[in-house]
Amino acid sequence: MLNDVLNWAGHGVLHADAWQLVLYTLVVTHITIVAVTVFLHRSQAHRALDLHPAVMHFFRLWLWLTTGMVTKEWVAIHRKHHARCETVDDPHSPVTRGISTVMLRGSELYRVESKNQETLAKFGHGTPDDWLERKVYSRFAWQGVGITLIANVLMFGAIGGTIWAVQMLWIPIWAAGVINGLGHWWGYRNYASRDNSRNVFPWGILIGGEELHNNHHTYPTSAKLSLKWWELDIGWAYIRLLSWFGLAEARKLPPHAKIGALRPHVDLALVQTVITNRYDLMARYAREIKRAMHAELLRAQAGIRSQGAGSRGQWAALRAARKLITRERETLDAKSLAVVDAAAQNSPVIDKLLHMREDLKTVWEHSSASAEQVRLHLQDWCQRAEQSGIAALQNMSLRLRSYQT
Numbered sequence: 440m441l442n443d444v445l446n447w448a449g450h451g452v453l454h455a456d457a458w459q460l461v462l463y464t465l466v467v468t469h470i471t472i473v474a475v476t477v478f479l480h481r482s483q484a485h486r487a488l489d490l491h492p493a494v495m496h497f498f499r500l501w502l503w504l505t506t507g508m509v510t511k512e513w514v515a516i517h518r519k520h521h522a523r524c525e526t527v528d529d530p531h532s533p534v535t536r537g538i539s540t541v542m543l544r545g546s547e548l549y550r551v552e553s554k555n556q557e558t559l560a561k562f563g564h565g566t567p568d569d570w571l572e573r574k575v576y577s578r579f580a581w582q583g584v585g586i587t588l589i590a591n592v593l594m595f596g597a598i599g600g601t602i603w604a605v606q607m608l609w610i611p612i613w614a615a616g617v618i619n620g621l622g623h624w625w626g627y628r629n630y631a632s633r634d635n636s637r638n639v640f641p642w643g644i645l646i647g648g649e650e651l652h653n654n655h656h657t658y659p660t661s662a663k664l665s666l667k668w669w670e671l672d673i674g675w676a677y678i679r680l681l682s683w684f685g686l687a688e689a690r691k692l693p694p695h696a697k698i699g700a701l702r703p704h705v706d707l708a709l710v711q712t713v714i715t716n717r718y719d720l721m722a723r724y725a726r727e728i729k730r731a732m733h734a735e736l737l738r739a740q741a742g743i744r745s746q747g748a749g750s751r752g753q754w755a756a757l758r759a760a761r762k763l764i765t766r767e768r769e770t771l772d773a774k775s776l777a778v779v780d781a782a783a784q785n786s787p788v789i790d791k792l793l794h795m796r797e798d799l800k801t802v803w804e805h806s807s808a809s810a811e812q813v814r815l816h817l818q819d820w821c822q823r824a825e826q827s828g829i830a831a832l833q834n835m836s837l838r839l840r841s842y843q844t
Contacts, residue, residue, distance in 0.1 A: 473674065477678060630721070
């Protein structure tokens with residue numbers, strides 16, 4: 440009898456091998472990630488897709504059992520993050536709180552904000568509010584993870600407690616730490632969104648596609664996070680699979696820029712198309728600035744050889760700004776702005792490109808202007824760009840006038 444008890448305590452009722460324990464842990468933690476990215480994030484927080492009620496309830500039940508998170512709290516905190524991004528009111532921005540704070544204390548930041556009733560009231564609307572949510576999931580948050588602990592121990596013995604600990608740490612580490620931390624501190628940017636968001640990795644598998652964080656902040660209401668041909672969003676693959684069975688329907692996807700015949704003039708339809716594709720346009724503008732910067736560096740380098748020290752200062756100013764020149768001004772600190780401005784002072788071409796970029800952004804940033812005023816402004820911008828004599832600006836105007844709906 441005693442041997443049976445000890446045997447059960449050591450191996451549980453399943454007597455699982457080591458590889459089976461690892462496989463089980465990977466599967467259950469991956470399902471949790473899918474529940475967070477598909478249900479909490481894309482469906483609830485951003486309304487990017489509709490899910491069948493049965494699928495929604497499965498995810499709600501699973502999250503109750505494996506995380507103890509309350510849907511309204513998670514959604515409210517995430518919506519506030521977007522609304523107050525990179526400000527002191529952002530619940531978890533490494534820009535204002537420091538990368539180490541968000542990486543190491545991300546779950547603590549979440550708990551503190553979840554107690555903020557103003558946040559829940561302002562940003563938590565539209566989340567489930569049925570009997571189960573009120574009487575079970577929200578009321579008995581820790582009991583769900585307690586059930587999972589008991590189940591793990593029964594199935595696997597003492598090692599089941601370790602598996603449970605991994606499950607409990609999975610979301611705080613990967614979502615609260617890596618995505619909220621690294622996703623706003625390190626990685627590459629496809630688009631100049633008005634924040635410090637980064638794509639941590641182009642293949643979003645481990646964290647369900649959330650690795651593509653800059654893509655998400657650029658198009659937050661899109662059900663699909665991969666935007667380039669080389670990027671992979673496994674969360675979108677699951678959504679497509681659910682859609683195939685009639686269990687999900689994407690409400691919104693990112694716009695796909697279409698290039699057609701050159702339009703002879705700027706009309707209201709082109710204005711709307713440009714606004715829709717503004718992130719694609721500005722990404723291409725950044726590439727044109729980068730090419731122009733490279734040409735200016737080569738020109739300044741040639742000047743050093745022919746004119747000596749007179750061109751050395753110009754080359755140094757341009758070289759110092761080459762990694763900053765494509766970034767939006769509002770994302771730069773005072774020191775970086777000074778470096779960019781010094782480069783502009785040393786190159787009329789770069790100066791013109793930067794000023795024209797800021798002028799182009801007013802097309803979609805000045806909401807008080809009438810449609811006709813915006814059209815005239817865009818038409819004037821195209822004329823000035825094509826008459827500037829700067830190849831980068833001429834290319835941008837031709838690209839802009841070739842956008843199709």
